[in-house]
Amino acid sequence: MRNKIPVAWLQLARQKLRFLVALAGIAFVAVLMFMQIGFQDALYASATQVQKNLEGDLFLISSQYKSLTSNQSFPRIRLYQALGFDDIESVNSLYVQFAKLKNPINGRKFPIYVLGFDPAKSVFKLPEVNENLNLLKRPNVVLFDRGSRPEFGPIAEKFSQNEPVSIEIFGYNSLVGYRVKVAGLFKLGPSFGVDGNLMISYSTFIKVFQDRSPEYIDIGLLTLKPGADPQKVLAMLSAHLPEDVKVLTREGFIDFEKNYWSVRTPIGFIFNLMVIMGFIVGVVVVYQILYSNISSHLAEYATLKAMGFKNKYLLGVVFKQAFILAILGYIPGIFISIFLYDLAKNATKLPVIMSYDKALIILFATLLMCLTSAFLSTNKLRVVDPAEIF
Structure with missing residues (x-):
């Protein structure tokens, strides 16, 4: 009891x-x-939204790469060298760099992350981006991240109301702005290191960042042929490519970024x-x-x-x-x-x-x-x- x-x-x-x-x-x-x-x-x-939404099976980054927000580029020729291996079906490149976007309402400038690529082929899994690839082929056109923080102004709201939206972006060390037109929206969202995102064609990217050489890229995207073993291809590329690049799977790329934020910051x-x-x-x-x-x-x-x-x-x-x-x-x-x-x-x-x-x-x-x-x-x-x- x-x-x-x-x-x-x-x-x-x-x-x-x-x-x-x-x-x-x-x-x-x-x-x-x-x-x-x-x-x-x-x-x-x-911090890993970009990696999760990239197309590709393997990824090339600089051996000096620390995180997505620290610019570490490598020669584009490494992509073509990787394309020479039998199990690689196609390659693509991604340019990333911080710029400053001028708020069209108050004129203040805020850092924004810019992702440039060749719109002839999709490099992102984001439907809103892929639907607007043809628009990005036009000169001086950008896609704006509607998930960005509000300090950039009511850009997404004005575009959603069918108002023409023109914005001015500055290379991070440039005093002269470059005017572009917002042609569409997408959703990626900010992170602890990024307040907002823009997507542009690589030709517009080079115009905005005139100090960047088109022969140096930030991320290489490798698509494997059907049936190819990613781990075997990774080992083969790592053994034969020069030491200035590193090859990662998607999971490895994500873990690398997580490790940077958890251990090195x-x-x-x-x-x-x-x-x-x-x-x-x-x-x-x-x-x-x-x-x-x-x-x-x-x-x-x-x-x-x-x-x-x-x-x-x-x-x-x-x-x-x-x-x-x-x-x-x-x-x-x-x-x-x-x-x-x-x-x-x-x-x-x-x-x-x-x-x-x-x-x-x-x-x-x-x-x-x-x-x-x-x-x-x-x-x-x-x-x-x-x-x-x-």
Whole structure:
């Protein structure tokens, strides 16, 4: 009969105010971890949007390449050398560089990422881009990313209202602007390093960036013949191409970019540190809650021990309390986080999105946090002596 008495619940619910404060503390820690992991995931997802949407099976980059936003080009001839291998069906090139776009309303200039390619063939998996390839063949025409941040002005809104939109872009070190016409929209979105994107033909790209040589490209896209093994072709190209280029699969290209942001930049370290710190803060908070609860009910625990209840039963009560706190604190935490995710997504245009993976990770972290606190807080309970209490 004794196991049917909900001792853990009765102890927690006896002091309702303390119980609610405890749940609020755990919910706060859960929200903190949700936000950290949400922004961290948004960092990686946004930083690899280009790689995910490129056509091709293998990709050539400079051996000096660090990240997509750091310009490291290599000779175009490497593409033609790769085309000489039997398993390569076709090759294409992509130019990328930062420019400054002049807001047509207030005249202020903001950095924007420019992607140039030959519109004779699709290099992106984005339907909106592929539908407008013929428009890009015209001189001085661009496609504007409607997912860009608002500082560039109401360019997407005006175009959607069928108003003619002309914008001025500047090479990053140029004082003279180059006027282009917006001929279409697409959706790629910003990242932690990019506020917005433009797509243009490679001929317009060279006009905007007059210091760039068309013989040096930033990314090479390799399409394999049907049935070719990407790993074998990658090994063959890596062995025979000069050392100034590196060959990657799509997954390798994405992982390379993620590794840069997580390991080689302060922001990746900060996100990882904050997740760990949030977990540690949660352990301390729950420890204080459980330790205080044990101390205030120490006489009751001593009485149960004197009646013959073993340490296993008493410790089980504390661990049940930790489990109850974890679940009841997690529930408001996830709902608050969903609201904050939507708020952050609308404010930053970053892909801060709740997913089942995040929900399960934080649920596990919350349970582990509370159970760890329970283990640490039961030291006093293990050695309690009924004779000393009474």
